[in-house]
Amino acid sequence: MDFSFPAIGLVHSCFKEKFGIPRQPGLAPLATAEIEMLPPYDDPAAFDGLEGTSHLWVQFVFHANKREQWKPKVKPPRLGGNQTLGVFATRSPTRPAPIGLSVVRFDGLRQRDGKLLVAISGIDLLDGTPVLDIKPYVPYVDAVADARNSFATQPPAHIPVEIPAELAAFCADYQQKTAIDLAQLLTQILQQDPRPQYQQPDPERIYGMKLLDLDIRWRYSHSGICLTELICLA
Known part of the structure; x- marks a missing residue:
């Protein structure tokens, strides 16, 4: 089955190219972006009740992923790029459907030049990224206390x-x-x-x-x- 979805927004990000973008959201809290909401989704009424929310789930398209065919095995950068895992065991952008999901901080709504903008930070999003959906992060169900991952057990070590x-x-x-x-x-x-x-x-x-x-x-x-x-x- 095939489905098509509209882009509801467009990301204006501090990251202008793929190289250098943090490999996960939240690793660079000062990295910011605005999601420009596209008509007819630029109605402020669609955001009523979001003012008490600190974080959002942003669903987006890996639009700069040039590979046309997916592969069942990928080489995650976290593992040095020389070890393979199944694509569904990773967050690789090379997927059957090139869709990404990031949790980001919600910094409020802005209106500028007749546009409705969603301000976010702690991002891992490339400039120009199409957005498919925005949902509130709900801590009591989204933060799983006993969750585990066999190969990403700790955040990457920082270098000076x-x-x-x-x-x-x-x-x-x-x-x-x-x-x-x-x-x-x-x-x-x-x-x-x-x-x-x-x-x-x-x-x-x-x-x-x-x-x-x-x-x-x-x-x-x-x-x-x-x-x-x-x-x-x-």
Whole structure:
């Protein structure tokens, strides 16, 4: 059986490309986005009663997943990219139906330029992601105290992130202009180690990602990650 569903919204995210996005929601609490609700779903009445909710389930499409055929076995980045698991034992975007589900913090509704926007944070969503549905997170049923997972038993270990003095000054200036704590946001993202786990850190290699209106560049040292450059793209 085949079904088709409308996109009810479109994500405007701080993450402008796939590389560097946290591998799960909630790992970078300062990572923010807005869901632009599309007509006819942009009616504020559809959100009546949500004001007492702290978190949301967002169901979305992995629109940037280019693989057209699914495979029963995948290589999760968490396992270094060299060990396979069944696709239904993972959260791989390469699925029979490329649908994702993330729990995010609900930061309120906004209306701007005639658009209804749902503000969210702690995201793992790429800019331009189509949204299929939004539901409230209900703690007494959604938080399962005795839940377990055989291979993802602990959150990934953080690696140290060094921000040199001149780039810390850039971050402070950026925060003054935008109210975004750029230094802390970068730390939350980079300490997750965006590098594919099968790659050995190369101190000569410069890595990069696009975040907000910036090009972020860093390298690996013996002690962790060192930020090397912040470039404004605007």
